[in-house]
Each structure stands twice: as structure tokens, then as C-alpha cells.
Amino acid sequence: MDARFTDEQDEIRRTLRELLGKRCGPEELRAAVDTPAGHGPALWATLAEQLGLPGLALPETYGGVGCTATELALACEETGRTLAPTPLLATAVLAAPLLLALGTGAQRAELLPRIASGALTAALAVPGPALSTALALTGHDPRGEWAGGGRAGGVQARRAEDGWQVYGQVDQVLDGHSAELLVVAAHAGGFARSRVLLFLVRGDAAGLTRVRQTALDATRPQGRIQLRHVPAELLGDETVDALPALDRLGDTAAACLATEAVGAAGRVLERTVEYVGQREQFGRPVGSFQAVKHRLADAYVQVQAARSAAYYAAWAAEATATATVTATATATATATASASASATAREGTAGGLALAQALEALRRAAAEGIQLHGGIGFTWEHEAHLYFKRAAGDELLFGPVHRLRAHAADAAHVFEEAGP
Numbered sequence: 001m002d003a004r005f006t007d008e009q010d011e012i013r014r015t016l017r018e019l020l021g022k023r024c025g026p027e028e029l030r031a032a033v034d035t036p037a038g039h040g041p042a043l044w045a046t047l048a049e050q051l052g053l054p055g056l057a058l059p060e061t062y063g064g065v066g067c068t069a070t071e072l073a074l075a076c077e078e079t080g081r082t083l084a085p086t087p088l089l090a091t092a093v094l095a096a097p098l099l100l101a102l103g104t105g106a107q108r109a110e111l112l113p114r115i116a117s118g119a120l121t122a123a124l125a126v127p128g129p130a131l132s133t134a135l136a137l138t139g140h141d142p143r144g145e146w147a148g149g150g151r152a153g154g155v156q157a158r159r160a161e162d163g164w165q166v167y168g169q170v171d172q173v174l175d176g177h178s179a180e181l182l183v184v185a186a187h188a189g190g191f192a193r194s195r196v197l198l199f200l201v202r203g204d205a206a207g208l209t210r211v212r213q214t215a216l217d218a219t220r221p222q223g224r225i226q227l228r229h230v231p232a233e234l235l236g237d238e239t240v241d242a243l244p245a246l247d248r249l250g251d252t253a254a255a256c257l258a259t260e261a262v263g264a265a266g267r268v269l270e271r272t273v274e275y276v277g278q279r280e281q282f283g284r285p286v287g288s289f290q291a292v293k294h295r296l297a298d299a300y301v302q303v304q305a306a307r308s309a310a311y312y313a314a315w316a317a318e319a320t321a322t323a324t325v326t327a328t329a330t331a332t333a334t335a336t337a338s339a340s341a342s343a344t345a346r347e348g349t350a351g352g353l354a355l356a357q358a359l360e361a362l363r364r365a366a367a368e369g370i371q372l373h374g375g376i377g378f379t380w381e382h383e384a385h386l387y388f389k390r391a392a393g394d395e396l397l398f399g400p401v402h403r404l405r406a407h408a409a410d411a412a413h414v415f416e417e418a419g420p
Contacts, residue, residue: 009074012067016051016078024082026383029219032085037178038212038221039085047086048118054092055116058100062112069252069321073259073314080263083219083386087121090175093256094249095122095183098198101245102236107200111181123179125170125201125225127154127186131397134185135250137352138403140411144196144243147185155227157186157199164188166199166232170225172397177212177223179203183235184227185242198242199232206231217393219386251317254351257398258310261358261391265303265365268387272296272369279374292372299365306354306361313354349408356404362391 005013023043024032032040047053057072058064065071072092079088096115099108099122114120124131130146132138147154155168166186176182182201187194201208207228215222235242273296276287286292366388370377377384395401409415 005074009071012051012056012071013074013078016047016053016075017081019046019050020078020082020084024084029083029085029383029386033218033221036212038175038218039087039178043084044086044121045118047088048116052116053086053088054096054118055112056092058096058112058116062100062108063116064112065116069255069318070314072252073255073310073317076256077259077263077310080260080390081267083264083383083390085219085221087123087175087179089220089256089260090123090179091115091121093253094124094174095179095181097249097252098124098183098235098242098245101248102198102240102242104236107233107235111200120181121175121179122181122183123173123175123223125155125173125176125182125184127168127170129172131172132399132403134246135253135398136247136407137250137254137355137398138400138407140247140407142243144185144187147187147196155184155186157188157197157232160231162231164199164232164234165229166201166227167229168227170227171222172213173223173225174397175221175223176225177210177221182208182225184232185246186232196242197238198235200235201227201230201232215393216396217386217389219390220393220397248321251313251320251351254355254398255310255313255317257394258306258313258351258354258358261355261362261394262303262307262310264387264390265306265358265362268362268369268384269296269299269303269365271384272365272372276372286372295368295372299361299368302361302364306358309350309354309357313350316350349412352404352408352411355398356401356408359391359395359399359401362387363395366391 023046028040032043052065053075055064056067056075057069060066076088079086096112099111103111111120115122126134127147133141133146155166155170157164157166166184168186170184180203182203184199184201185196186199188197189195207230209226210223213222213224273287276292277285279286366384369384370388373382373384376382
């Protein structure tokens with residue numbers, strides 16, 4: 001493994017940081033989150049047109065840039081620094097990979113170029129507060145019972161004369177109130193043989209009701225969607241198992257969330273160091289006191305360690321995806337397939353561990369930032385509280401931290417006794 005970034009990767013980070021520094025300051029951030037969509041369409045259009053950000057990890061065949069999960073994670077690190085309110089996570093990290101992995105040729109040709117151009121935003125709708133379980137971050141459910149099991153509280157799908165219809169309700173859908181396309185997980189079939197399938201629902205479909213939810217983290221807008229016999233299109237075909245695709249998506253999502261968190265942690269720590277160097281008490285800068293130095297040094301070490309873990313998780317997600325494709329295409333022996341699966345399982349734990357470490361680092365850096373800013377850090381007008389809410393909000397959606405670590409330990413068989 002070469003830990004150095006390529007010139008292209010450094011250029012992506014530099015260009016994106018410069019653009020967001022000009023277009024996503026504190027005032028622009030607050031104005032964007034107060035809009036009905038929760039993000040600024042103008043900024044999203046600029047990111048799409050100038051940088052191709054929505055299609056960064058999509059193949060060039062579909063209008064994308066053709067980069068990997070590593071470049072997407074580095075982009076997320078930069079958007080995390082400014083808490084940029086964009087549909088990047090919902091569209092490019094969660095929805096687009098599923099369309100690419102499971103969609104038919106016609107579905108890919110129709111939808112992916114529009115996503116790559118920024119003209120189409122998408123969201124992944126998972127029933128109940130089970131997004132982290134569906135992505136295999138805090139647990140593994142091979143039967144997909146997180147989707148509601150076909151009972152009340154989930155989403156059910158049934159055949160209609162002209163296709164499929166879905167019925168149910170999904171809360172806490174990232175950008176679910178504004179996305180033009182919803183990828184909805186639903187149970188289909190009789191109870192004894194029900195299975196989870198993914199369906200495409202247009203944002204203007206009949207019977208679909210959407211409303212923006214009040215979320216702890218205003219920079220991460222969420223919506224509640226209600227489906228009342230809404231016409232839907234099956235993603236791919238019935239022979240495709242959606243659960244393994246969601247598991248693989250969890251690796252990439254965790255890496256992107258981790259780099260996003262360390263980007264935010266690094267930025268709030270920078271702001272805090274700058275502030276304590278200017279604020280004076282007893283005739284000297286607050287940052288010159290040894291106790292303050294120790295607190296900031298501890299936070300810095302934690303952020304840097306989390307950054308290294310996040311970078312490795314991004315590399316591991318890319319390596320796992322490559323190994324999966326290679327094994328599927330070329331495996332001719334059971335031993336080869338078994339070895340590939342074992343390597344994939346080992347690398348798959350990196351994402352959850354990195355996310356846990358990154359969320360802890362962000363919470364620590366944001367908490368230190370609020371306290372060391374003194375009275376101003378507790379005010380609504382200062383942005384320090386936004387970083388703390390990002391850490392707490394992400395932990396509610398994708399954690400908690402102790403469950404992320406526990407599942408990674410189970411997946412790696414850490415606490416299992418060795419055989420004779």
C-alpha cells in the first residue's frame with residue numbers, strides 16, 4: 001500500500017477547498033439550511049459543473065469522472081470541513097452506487113448520467129431507524145428484518161397490473177424531502193417467503209407525501225416520506241439480492257462519513273487554536289497556558305489518528321470493491337472464492353472502526369472548541385455548535401460508537417476462542 005496521495009487526488013482536495021472557502025462561509029451555510037430543501041442549488045450546480053462532484057466515482061461511460069472510493073472520500077473530507085449543505089452524501093455516496101451495482105442497463109443509462117451532471121438528486125429510504133443496520137455498520141441481518149418484515153412500520157411492495165406498488169412510511173431519510181428520486185427498500189412476497197427488494201420511486205409520484213423533519217443537525221436535512229400505493233419500478237430484477245449490495249455499500253459509506261468527520265474535526269480545531277492565540281486573559285494569550293496546550297494537543301493527536309484510520313478505510317473500501325468484482329468474474333475454485341471472501345470480511349471492518357474513531361474525534365474537537373471559545377462558543381450565532389451537532393447527529397444515524405466497534409469486533413471474530 002502506498003500511503004501517498006497522487007497529484008490528481010491532491011488537486012481534487014485543493015480545488016474543492018478553494019471553491020468551498022469562497023462559496024460556503026458561515027453566512028452562506030446558514031442561508032442554505034434555512035431553505036426548504038436544506039441546501040443551496042446554486043452551490044450544488046457549481047460543484048457539478050466545475051468539479052463533476054456528483055459523478056466523481058461513477059464510470060466515464062455514464063458521464064462520471066471515473067475515480068474511486070478514495071477520491072470520493074477525500075471530497076467528503078473537504079465538504080465536511082465547511083459542513084457544506086449539499087446532496088453529496090445522499091446522492092453520490094448512498095444512492096448512486098446502488099443504481100450502478102443493481103440497475104439494469106436501461107436504468108443505468110437513464111439515471112446515472114443525470115446524477116453525474118447534477119441534474120438529478122437521489123436518496124436511500126430505509127424503513128425505521130435502521131440505516132446503520134441495513135448498511136451492516138452496527139449489525140448484520142441476512143434476512144433483512146430491519147425493513148419491517150412486511151409488517152406495520154416497514155414498507156411493503158406488491159405487484160400491480162402495470163408493475164409494482166409500495167406502501168408504508170419511512171422516517172429519517174437523508175434529503176428525502178427534496179430528492180427527485182427515491183431508492184426505497186421494501187419487503188415483497190408472502191410473509192413466509194418475503195425478501196427485501198429495492199424500488200425506484202419518482203419524487204412526483206402519485207400517492208407520495210414528503211415533509212422535512214426537524215433534525216438535530218440542520219446541515220444534514222432529513223425527510224419523512226409516506227407511500228400510499230405509490231407506483232414503483234424494481235431496481236434491477238427479482239433475481240438480484242439487494243442485501244449484499246447494501247453490505248458492500250456500507251464500507252464506502254463508512255469511509256466517506258469518517259473522512260467527512262475528520263475534515264470537520266480538523267477545521268473546528270484550527271478555528272479553536274486560532275482563537276486561543278488571540279484571546280487574552282491575565283495579560284497573556286489563553287493558548288499560552290499549559291493546561292490549554294495539553295487539551296488541544298490531545299485533541300490534535302486524536303484527530304490525526306482518526307484521519308489515518310479514515311484514509312485506510314477508504315483504501316480498504318476500494319480494494320474490497322475491486323476484489324469482489326475480480327472474484328465474481330474470475331473465480332473458478334472454491335478455495336479462491338473463500339480466500340477472497342475472507343479478505344473482504346477483514347477489510348470490511350475498517351470502515352466501521354474508522355467511523356467510530358472519527359465521530360469520537362469530532363465530538364472531542366467540537367466540545368473543546370465550544371469550551372475554549374468561552375461564552376461566545378455557546379451562542380447560537382457562532383458555528384461551533386454546528387460541528388458538535390454534526391457529531392451527535394451522525395452518531396444517531398450511523399452509530400452509536402460502541403455498536404460500531406462491537407460489530408467490527410464480531411465481524412473480525414476478535415472475541416471468539418481459537419479452535420483446538
